[in-house]
Amino acid sequence: MNHAQADMLAAREHLARSGWITRKTEAFRHLLPPPAELWLGDAAAAQPEAPPLELAGWTLQPTGHTLHTHTSAEWLDAADAAQRHALFAGLPLPDAAAGDDAAPFAWAHRALCRQGLRLRVEPTTGAPAPTESTWLTLQYQPRAPIEAPLAVIEIGAGVNAVLVETHGHATPGTRDWQLVQNLQLHVRLGAGASLTHLRVVEPHDDDQLAHHVHVKLARGAQYRQALIGEGSRYHLQRLLFDLEAEDASASVGTVLTASGMALDFQSYVRHLAPRTTSAVQALALARDRAQVVLNTHAHIAAGCDDANVHQLLTGIPVHGEPRLTLRPHMEILHDQVQATHGATWGALPEDALFYAQQRGIANQVARGLIVRGMASDLLTRAIDDDALSEQLNAAGRLTRAIARLLEEEDTAAPAASGADHG
Numbered sequence: 001m002n003h004a005q006a007d008m009l010a011a012r013e014h015l016a017r018s019g020w021i022t023r024k025t026e027a028f029r030h031l032l033p034p035p036a037e038l039w040l041g042d043a044a045a046a047q048p049e050a051p052p053l054e055l056a057g058w059t060l061q062p063t064g065h066t067l068h069t070h071t072s073a074e075w076l077d078a079a080d081a082a083q084r085h086a087l088f089a090g091l092p093l094p095d096a097a098a099g100d101d102a103a104p105f106a107w108a109h110r111a112l113c114r115q116g117l118r119l120r121v122e123p124t125t126g127a128p129a130p131t132e133s134t135w136l137t138l139q140y141q142p143r144a145p146i147e148a149p150l151a152v153i154e155i156g157a158g159v160n161a162v163l164v165e166t167h168g169h170a171t172p173g174t175r176d177w178q179l180v181q182n183l184q185l186h187v188r189l190g191a192g193a194s195l196t197h198l199r200v201v202e203p204h205d206d207d208q209l210a211h212h213v214h215v216k217l218a219r220g221a222q223y224r225q226a227l228i229g230e231g232s233r234y235h236l237q238r239l240l241f242d243l244e245a246e247d248a249s250a251s252v253g254t255v256l257t258a259s260g261m262a263l264d265f266q267s268y269v270r271h272l273a274p275r276t277t278s279a280v281q282a283l284a285l286a287r288d289r290a291q292v293v294l295n296t297h298a299h300i301a302a303g304c305d306d307a308n309v310h311q312l313l314t315g316i317p318v319h320g321e322p323r324l325t326l327r328p329h330m331e332i333l334h335d336q337v338q339a340t341h342g343a344t345w346g347a348l349p350e351d352a353l354f355y356a357q358q359r360g361i362a363n364q365v366a367r368g369l370i371v372r373g374m375a376s377d378l379l380t381r382a383i384d385d386d387a388l389s390e391q392l393n394a395a396g397r398l399t400r401a402i403a404r405l406l407e408e409e410d411t412a413a414p415a416a417s418g419a420d421h422g
Contacts, residue, residue, distance in 0.1 A: 003081035011110035012040065020104050027101035027238075030293045030325045031264045034208055034234055039108040039182045041146030057149055058117040061137040069134045069159055074118045078150070087116045087150065091186055102238055102266075105210055109182050112148035122156030133160040133196075140167050146180045157190035157218070164392065167201045167211075178233075179207040186214050189221035191245070196383060197225045198392050202401065203232040205261065210236040219245035219273075226379045226394055227254040230401050231261025231290055238266040243276035253382020254282040255375040255398060257405040258290035258322065267296045274305040283378050284315045285371060285405055286322035297329040300337055307337045315345035318371065318405065368406050372398055 020036040021028050060073050076087040094106030121134050140149060155161050165185075189195055203209050209232060215223055229237055235258075241250045256263050263286075269278040284292040294313045315324035326343035348370055356366035376395035383389045 004079050004084040007084065008111050008113075011107050015040075015104060015107040015111060018104065018107070021101070025101050027266055027295060028264075030295075030327075031262060031291060033105075033210065033236060033264075036104065036108055038180055038208065039105070039146070039148075039210070040111060041180065057115070057140050057143050057147075058151060059139045059141070060117070060119065061139070062135070068124050068132070069121055069156075069161075070124050071119070071121050071134065071136070073120075076116055076118060078113045078115055087113075087118060087152070091152070102212060105182060105212060105238075106184070109148045109150070109184050109212075112146070112182065113150050113184075114148070116150030116152070118152045118154075120154040120156070121159050121161050122154075123158055131160070133162045135162045136164070138163060138165045140165070140183075142179050142181060145177045148182045148184070150184050150186075152186045152188070154188045155190060155193040155195050155221075158192045159190070160194045162196045162388070162392070163198070165197065165199045167199075167203070179204065179209070181207070181209045181211075183209070183211045184214075185212065187216070187223070189215070189217045189223055189248075191218040192220045193218070194222040195224070196385070196388060196392075197223065198383075198394060198397075199225060199227045199229075200397055201227070201229045201235075201237070203230060203235060205232055207232040208234040210234075210238070212238045212240070214240045214242075215250065216242045216244060217248035217250060220247045221245075222248075223250045224383055225250075225252045226382045226392070227252065227256075228379075228394075228397055228401055229254070229256045229263065229265070230404070231256070231258030231263040231286075231292070234262050234264075236264045236266070238264075239268065241267075241269045241278065243269065243271050243278065244273060246273045247275050248273065249277040251277075251279040251382055251384065252281070253378045253380075254280075255378060255401070256282065256284045256292060256294075257401045258284070258286045258292050259405055260288040260290050260320075262291050264293045265295065266293075269296075269298045269309070271298065271300040271304045271307045271309065274303070274307065276304060277308040279310040279382075281310075281312045281378055281382065282314070283375055284313075284324055285318055285375070285402070286315070286324060287318045287405060288320035288322060290320075290322040291325075292322065293325040293327070294343075295325075295327045295329075296341075297331070298339070298341075299331045300334055300339070302333045304334050305336045307334065309337070309339040309341075311341035313343040315343075316348060316371070316374075317345075318348070318367065364406065368402065371406070372402055375402065 094103035328341040
């Protein structure tokens with residue numbers, strides 16, 4: 001047994017000792033994830049016959065470049081001891097004792113991870129500070145029924161980057177199996193760096209996914225994420241932001257759609273230095289018997305003068321009786337801060353529907369237009385750059401998800417839905 005295999009076995013043994021997530025776990029008490037056995041799988045499912053790097057899944061496409069930056073990428077085999085060490089270098093070990101409710105997911109990931117990508121964008125040596133943005137497209141295509149992908153993305157000091165990350169439906173006929181995916185994505189921004197990150201996650205209805213995104217920001221770094229996610233049998237999107245130095249800022253705009261599915265969105269922002277800023281906005285559009293949880297948490301440490309926090313959660317039942325749970329949280333240990341949060345749910349605005357019907361627009365068409373308008377506006381605000389939002393086609397990318405959500409809807413008004421404000 002080599003060191004890589006020993007590390008995988010140790011992670012599996014640690015998970016067995018510490019146990020899996022239960023209803024007592026605060027972050028998951030409204031939507032319990034499937035048991036550990038699902039994410040670990042059996043040897044046949046977890047260890048495909050093909051060499052692991054042929055199943056790496058990540059495809060990198062530089063779609064725009066600047067002479068002032070250099071992009072490097074390494075696809076690493078986590079079953080090789082040396083490459084595994086390089087792949088996990090600098091990543092924290094999961095720690096349930098420190099309040100990491102998702103630590104069991106991280107141990108399961110270490111036990112199963114077979115391959116990963118380390119991507120770095122840094123200034124060219126001797127070149128002036130980059131002013132143009134470096135554009136990258138990162139696509140992931142699953143290669144095994146049970147998998148634990150990993151990517152580490154580092155943006156060097158002063159670099160401006162734009163990243164489009166997609167997890168799309170497989171091409172028809174390329175896979176006929178259900179996917180179980182426990183993905184870890186670590187993003188590191190150097191001093192003064194900026195990253196605009198568009199994430200699109202479109203699972204199959206029977207897929208079970210858990211995506212964990214951990215972003216660390218140095219002094220003056222700026223991170224903006226726009227996330228479009230669809231429901232599946234189980235779908236978790238968990239975001240963790242560490243604002244570690246002064247003037248760091250992070251913003252997230254999330255649009256989630258679920259039709260009779262389960263979808264759990266969790267966002268945790270840790271303000272650890274003065275003059276840090278965060279904004280998290282999430283819109284859930286649900287129908288039928290879908291269960292959607294929006295869970296945001298902001299922590300402002302002592303001494304964080306002029307920290308600024310904003311949270312806004314919105315849930316809209318577009319048809320049937322979905323269950324929407326909206327849970328904004330703030331933990332403020334300092335008194336010189338600005339903090340706002342809110343949660344609202346309800347049907348689409350009747351005045352807007354009436355206005356559309358008065359102009360001869362069919363009810364279903366009007367509902368689609370209103371929903372797309374609200375979702376597009378949220379993503380545009382998250383990106384905070386109208387021209388860049390158009391270049392990313394953020395509004396256009398919503399069309400597919402919203403069309404799938406509304407395609408079977410009749411013209412009846414939505415029934416009353418359950419809501420829980422945690």
